[in-house]
Amino acid sequence: MKGVAAAGLALRFGPSAFAGQAASIGPLPLLATVEGESPAAITREVIAALGGMGKFVGRGDRVVIKPNIGWDRTPEMAGCTNPEVVKTLVELVLEAGAKKAVVIDNTTNQAKRCYVRSGIQEAVKQAGGDMLFVDDYRVKKMALKGEWLKEWEVLLDVIESDKIINVPIAKHHSLCRLTLGGKNWLGATGGARNQFHQSLDKTIVDLAAFFKPQLTVLDAYRILVRNGPQGGRVSDTELRKMIIAGADPVAVDAMGASLFGVEPGELPYLGLCRERGLGEFDLKKARIEKRKI
């Protein structure tokens, strides 16, 4: 327990200190988008545009990559993060000298079916990462110190890490309109998550403030435009062949919202995140690097 608390504490201070550093590096963009045919290539390119994985991950780090693997859906349904994107990130993290690249998500459908049919399990295995199922003994109620969520069950395998990379997929959602990086944190929690919906926007802010990712990589290669958040038919999806990434999770989500023609101000949680100082959704203020390959 002591170890857990210490790790949690270290994490609470670690990432924010690091985020400060990242922001102070002058010429590097805050946000990068890359369009292209290959999900793997554009993922590599977007990280390069941000200055390389070395900017986010240190040698010997234990890195957690948190995709959305919530649904028993194959990649062409756009219910889960593209497996090629996750695979490339695992490769980049390990190339940057990380000791471990752990991929985990608390799925909604049966876990093994989600891991297998999303293609992510196989992709992570090939890249040399560790794919973990959520373990009941590794879910602990912790003080989140949120404004709405005071304490909640979280996955220890996520928070006992040196760096967290959030890898959501851009999808339609009928309660918070869109599920992007913010809502992806629900998959890093345990407990009665279905109660979050009674105040989803406030939940997302508190979770985003707690987890503090080093990097957010939004998969918009194939986005889900209706019947979210799981879709079910290819006709529910649109090919956009784009990856959006950045150290500012709010800016990444704001950019993601624009793909659906949604103004950032229309998503209440983004406003709350900005008020909380988690990032900036006004894209005019952000340095954005846009590339096509």
Next chain:
Amino acid sequence: MASQAVFFGLFLVLFFGAHYTGEDYIGSTVQRFFHFDPLLALVTIVSARLVYAYFAFALVTVVATILFGRVFCGWVCPLGAVHQFSSFVFKKTKFLRPPREDKASLAPKYYILIVVLVTALFGLDLAGYLDPLSFLTRSFALAVLPSVAQAVSGLTGILYSLGAAGLARTLSQALQNWTINVTFIQGFSVGLLFLGAVALNARKERFWCRYLCPTGALLGLLSRWNLLKLRIDEEKCIKCGLCTQHCETQAHPYPNDRWKSGECVYCENCASICPTAAIGFRLSAKPEKLTNVSNVDLSRRKLILTTIGGIIAVPFFRLTPSRKRASLKLIRPPGALAEDKFLAKCVKCGQCMRACPTGGLQPVLAGAGPEGIYTPALVPKIGYCEYYCSLCTQVCPTGAIRKLTIEEKNKIKMGTAWVNKSRCIPYVLGKPCIVCEEHCPVSPKAIKLVDVETKLPDGTTSIQKAPVIDIELCTGCGICENKCPVMDDPAIFVTSVGETRSATNRLLLDIASETPADPYK
């Protein structure tokens, strides 16, 4: 015995294989063991009035039994192996001291067999309750494996607290990979029955095989003409009686002319225990006298009485409304046949419940009548039907659940979801929720959201998105009920009405159409 160990191992491999291995289609080999069972074959064919090609495998057992006696019982049957092993343990630990000569009647299993066969004529499938393969698979699926998994899971907790995180993680990840369901409504009672059957071996060696097993009885009847005969070398025999005392199935090796070929399972205990090695098994075409086959007092009078008893039993089993009118919560697995045909074929083996990746398939106690006890039904509060899974339809040994591809399965309606507006959070509390809609797996969704005005206790009005069901799109998978945040009695729930398999359990005239309208095409 090595052969028993091999077949028990094979049983376990097939049993373990009946789950989501990572493949959508797991092939039909996992239920192959059942197809070699002549009792299940006979009863299913008689009660369902259908001949299934895969029961041809049972002919192998029949021919082997006709030629060599009950070798299936002694060498192959995995439940027989369990009983033999536990008998051995009870004997070694002196819980069991076999009498010099056991005179208890061996007749009960024949009476059980007669009742099972007679009732099958009337479409009543009782074979599964005492058939060894059904009994063992059910016990393992609903009780033994779940409790082992629970124990291992508890062990990982202890390992974590001891600091052995690496080992604990390996165990917990493996448990998830094997997708073992650990929650069964009747897990405790099924487990108790299994332990009881094992504990009976402390009274008599292979108690089950001697007195209860209808499959053994059927094979016993077939083995009358078998060629493999026990022979005692009269010159060597010292008449010590050890062979008869330690015979596992009361087959009475000594004196030689009282040996019951219909009871002998060829375990060869007698031959190995004989101090002068006077006992051997030889091939001989000379048939036994009928009285010797089992040497049980199966008089014509008692046989007729049992037959009449079986016939009388049938209407007793039918004193239930479940055939007259559908049961509310009897949500059968996708591909389940119409209720009467389903009951005539289901052997209650629990293989479908083992395979279900969410653990939603549960053994029925009430709701399907007495012949429906242990048949599978979906209990959405425990687990839902995973949209892209058709495993339960693939592992059914008798076709009570028709084999379906995933595309075929998704056209089947198991029931219909209903919203309980007096418990639903947006409807009654005026708070946002939409959890059911979010989880609805069909596209377009069968749960639509409408704005609903709710008067709150303080007099104000709240407008929230609230669920309404499109019954034409709903498949009755139950994920909405499973994920509903109203824990005790979910505000959205599935009942069996509208199920594809029933011509009478209908709601509206126009919802019988199979493929729902598609607004996006």
